[in-house]
Amino acid sequence: MSQTRVDWIRGITIRQPWATCILTGDKTIENRPSPGWLRGLYLLHAGLAVDRTALRLPLVATTIRGRQLERGAVIGVARLADIHPDDGSCTPWAEPDRYHLVFTDVQTLALPIPIQAGALGPWRPTQDLVDQVRLQLPDLHAPEGTS
Numbered sequence: 001m002s003q004t005r006v007d008w009i010r011g012i013t014i015r016q017p018w019a020t021c022i023l024t025g026d027k028t029i030e031n032r033p034s035p036g037w038l039r040g041l042y043l044l045h046a047g048l049a050v051d052r053t054a055l056r057l058p059l060v061a062t063t064i065r066g067r068q069l070e071r072g073a074v075i076g077v078a079r080l081a082d083i084h085p086d087d088g089s090c091t092p093w094a095e096p097d098r099y100h101l102v103f104t105d106v107q108t109l110a111l112p113i114p115i116q117a118g119a120l121g122p123w124r125p126t127q128d129l130v131d132q133v134r135l136q137l138p139d140l141h142a143p144e145g146t147s
Contacts, residue, residue, distance in 0.1 A: 005124040008142040009077075011043040012101075013120055016069045017060050019046040021093070023076045025106050026063045029091055031098040035083050036121075041140075042103075043125055043133060044076040045115065059092055073112035074133060077140060078103040109136050 014022065014030060021027035022044060048071050054060050082102035084090075090100050113132050134140050 004127040006127055006130050007124070009041040009043060009125060009130060009140075010038065011045050011074070011123045011125045012080075013045040013047045013123070015047045015049045015051050016071055017054055017064045018051065019044060019075060020067050020069055021060060021063045022078065022103055023106060023108055024063055024067070027091075027093045028104070029093050029100040029102050031093075031095040032101055032120075033098060035085070035099045037080060037083055037099075037101055038122070039080050039083070040143075042078055042080055042122070043074045043129070044078055044106075046070045046073055046075050046112070047120070048072045070112045072116070073114045074109065074129065075112045076106060076108045077133065077137060078107070079105040081105075107137055107140075109133065111136060 012030070018027065018030070022030065046069070050069065050071070080101055081104045084100055084102070086094055086096050086098055086100065088096070094100055113129065115129060
C-alpha cells in the first residue's frame with residue numbers, strides 16, 4: 001500500500017453528531033477557532049469522539065434522526081467553498097466568535113471507510129485512502145493542473 005500523500009484534497013475530522021449533520025446537507029458550516037483553511041475538496045472524517053451534549057439539541061436531534069453515527073471513518077466528501085468570521089446571522093448552526101467553514105457539494109459514501117486519522121485541523125490523506133473513496137465516487141478527481 002502506498003503511503004504517498006495527496007495534495008489536491010484534504011481531510012477534516014469532525015466529532016459526531018456534527019459530521020452527520022454536515023453529511024445530511026442541513027448543516028452547511030463547521031465552526032472552527034481559526035481561519036487557516038484552504039478552500040477545496042475535503043474528505044469528511046467522523047472522529048471517534050461524540051459530543052454528547054449536542055445529541056440533546058433539538059436542531060441536531062431532528063437532523064440525525066434515524067441515521068447511523070459512524071465513528072472513526074471517512075463518511076463523505078465536501079467542497080470548502082468559503083471561510084468567514086461569525087457575523088451573527090450565518091445559519092442556526094453558527095457559533096459566536098468562531099470562523100465558519102462553508103461546505104457545499106456534499107457527497108455521502110455508501111460504505112464508510114475506517115481510518116485511524118485525523119487531527120481536528122486539516123490533514124493530507126494517503127493515495128490509498130483517496131483511491132478507496134474514488135471506488136465509491138468515481139467522478140471525484142483532481143482539479144486541472146494538479147496531481
